[in-house]
Amino acid sequence: MLSEKNKELQEKILELKEKENAMILAHFYVDVDIQDIADAIGDSLYLAKVAKEKADNFDYIIEAAAYFMAETAVILNPKKEVYISGLETFCPMARMCPSNIIDEYKRKYPDVPVVLYVNTTAEAKTKADVMCTSSNAINICKKLNNNRILFGPDKNLGLWVKKETNIYIISVPKNGYCYVHNKFSVKDIEKAKSAHPNAIVLAHPECKPDVLEKADIVGSTKIMYDYCKTSLNKEFIIATEKGLADRLNRDFGPDKKFYPLLDSAICKAMKSNTLQNIYEILLKKPKRNRVIIDPEISKKAKIGIDKMFDLTG
Numbered sequence: 001m002l003s004e005k006n007k008e009l010q011e012k013i014l015e016l017k018e019k020e021n022a023m024i025l026a027h028f029y030v031d032v033d034i035q036d037i038a039d040a041i042g043d044s045l046y047l048a049k050v051a052k053e054k055a056d057n058f059d060y061i062i063e064a065a066a067y068f069m070a071e072t073a074v075i076l077n078p079k080k081e082v083y084i085s086g087l088e089t090f091c092p093m094a095r096m097c098p099s100n101i102i103d104e105y106k107r108k109y110p111d112v113p114v115v116l117y118v119n120t121t122a123e124a125k126t127k128a129d130v131m132c133t134s135s136n137a138i139n140i141c142k143k144l145n146n147n148r149i150l151f152g153p154d155k156n157l158g159l160w161v162k163k164e165t166n167i168y169i170i171s172v173p174k175n176g177y178c179y180v181h182n183k184f185s186v187k188d189i190e191k192a193k194s195a196h197p198n199a200i201v202l203a204h205p206e207c208k209p210d211v212l213e214k215a216d217i218v219g220s221t222k223i224m225y226d227y228c229k230t231s232l233n234k235e236f237i238i239a240t241e242k243g244l245a246d247r248l249n250r251d252f253g254p255d256k257k258f259y260p261l262l263d264s265a266i267c268k269a270m271k272s273n274t275l276q277n278i279y280e281i282l283l284k285k286p287k288r289n290r291v292i293i294d295p296e297i298s299k300k301a302k303i304g305i306d307k308m309f310d311l312t313g
């Protein structure tokens with residue numbers, strides 16, 4: 001339910017956004033009240049595509065997302081100012097994969113290509129042959145035509161790619177994970193299924209393999225969203241950050257019902273984005289919200305991102 005305060009902030013933001021000619025990009029995991037005033041809402045691949053294709057039409061970009069997504073917008077638009085609307089948006093999984101660890105694996109497996117998930121720092125991205133997202137990880141790995149791949153930082157996503165492609169995946173680091181998705185268990189699915197026996201279970205590939213085994217559909221948030229939009233089913237259990245179920249309920253409820261697998265599946269980094277911060281960025285562009293990357297790192301990090309787009313269009 002939209003509070004009076006947020007309604008007022010939304011109105012002010014929409015007015016200022018026009019005046020400032022700023023583009024707001026929001027991930028499905030941020031608060032739905034932020035999603036409602038965004039120019040584009042989606043998963044990391046979709047937001048990167050919008051940042052790449054539409055940024056020229058705007059004077060600057062505001063990302064309501066994780067820090068690595070805002071960095072991707074900077075890498076793709078080095079001349080454009082990019083601001084992040086949260087102050088604690090650093091993804092803990094990105095921290096698990098510092099560039100020196102990737103170097104160690106590269107030394108050990110010199111002939112094996114490196115595929116990195118976009119959930120990494122800009123510096124880690126400089127070590128990748130190609131980047132991927134949860135939407136295109138399988139496709140990217142297949143296109144490399146190699147029977148071994150160094151893949152990081154999400155072990156669960158790597159194991160899912162391995163299962164779907166038979167490619168031997170070497171996880172970098174050994175046990176990287178997203179704390180939001182890794183907490184889901186088979187028991188949680190069974191409990192949700194017994195409460196909602198007619199519901200379809202959709203799970204994000206960052207979940208553990210035994211959880212994915214129990215899901216009817218596995219895919220990125222965008223894939224889940226599109227599936228729910230067109231499905232004739234009326235009930236869905238959503239095994240990812242709670243924000244996606246909130247979005248789906250807002251867009252397709254009450255006719256369809258979307259149950260988050262766990263109400264506690266909350267990403268603190270994503271939820272640190274606020275309408276108040278967006279408003280302040282539009283008003284005075286505070287330095288603390290500006291996302292800046294060393295130009296040399298940015299240039300190198302772009303190579304793997306460009307390769308991802310080349311391979312998948």
Ligand code: SF4
Nearest residue numbers: 066091092178180267
């Ligand atoms: S949901 Fe997980 S992977 Fe995504 S930003 Fe939050 S902690 Fe990182």
